[in-house]
Amino acid sequence: MITIEPRPPVSGRPPELAGPRSITYLRVSVTDRCNLRCTYCMPEEQTFLDKGLLLSFEEITEVARVLVEHGVRKIRITGGEPLMRRDLPVLVGMLKRLPHEPAVVMTTNATLLAKHAAELRSAGLDRLNISLDTLDEGRFRRLAGRAGLQATLDGIEAALAAGFQGTKLNMVVMGGVNDDEIPAMLAYSAQRGLEQRFIEFMPMESNSYGARGQRVPLSEIRARIESVGELVPQPTGSGPASRFELRPGGQRIGLIAAISLPFCETCNRVRLTADGVLRSCLFEGGEVPLRDAMRAADPAGVVRQALEYVRRVKPSVHDGLGHVQMNRVGG
Secondary structure, three states, rough: OOOOOOOOOOOOOOOOOOOOOOOOOOEEEEEOOOOOOOOOOOOOOOOOOOOHHOOOOHHHHHHHHHHHOOOOOOOEEEEOHHHHHHHHHHHHHHOOOOOOOOOOEEEEOOOOHHHHHHHHHOOOOOEEEEEEOOOHHHHHHEEEEEEEEHHHHHHHHHHHHHHHOOOEEEEEEEEOOOOOHHHHHHHHHHHHEEEEEEEEEEHHHHHHHHHOOOOOOOOHHHHHHHHHOEEEOOOOOOOOOOEEEEEEOOEEEEOOOOOOOOOOHHOOOEOOOOEEEEEEOOOOOOOOEEEHHHHHHHHHHHHHHHHHHHHHOOOOOOOOEEEEOOHHHHO
């Protein structure tokens, strides 16, 4: 069996090597490429991975198969923008045919979704998370570095027409940028039966650790929501969101505050980057490069070794700075 070579956390904090964490959720980045340049996610100037360095669909499925054998029941496809990876419905079908029939979901900016929504649904994709930070075209262009609001809105309508249920709309809240749009976003998502999620801005390498955004306190986000209605707490699962119902109306709301309310102790996920690195945490690491070892011999054995390492080094609490670019690890 090939011996893997783990990398310790980038922060310099020594691996904790705690008791193994139960891992039930895999996030798979299928590409680091994106057709937008959102200021909290990636710099304007990028050098993208050579396509030969990306895991093939077969390699992604092999990693997922081993992890499913060890308890993973949910797989999220991410990017970059995942719809920039050609033939993505093929991968969806491959993942859905794995034993135990894991849920396969996807996070997308939806600018390309109108073309692909029906095919993705036919392939078995279970649910969508859609990123939308503003309903104003000018703001969209400033935030994303590109035009694209109408394409995103068209993608959302196409997802509804294709029959997707339980779609979540993700808004990263930034002070002085889009925080005044919280009521408008609530109205938009409520009209379409979408669960609205508000995400706290996270300082990352990709946004110069907060230089291009201001974190809005969770209390202020709640106050903006409560100007519309009453937030009634709902049961929260193993995910990062605190869940609420907005009354009257019953709209589902999620608040994700990874900085002010880190959920590390209950985190049940690992991340697979597009070039085959298995990571224990968005912010920290450690991590294990899989691609070359898998291509040499015994891919299943390599993945099992890597899983054993990353589930033991997941931090009890992260240090609040993400030492990666979001588009490279799937956000």
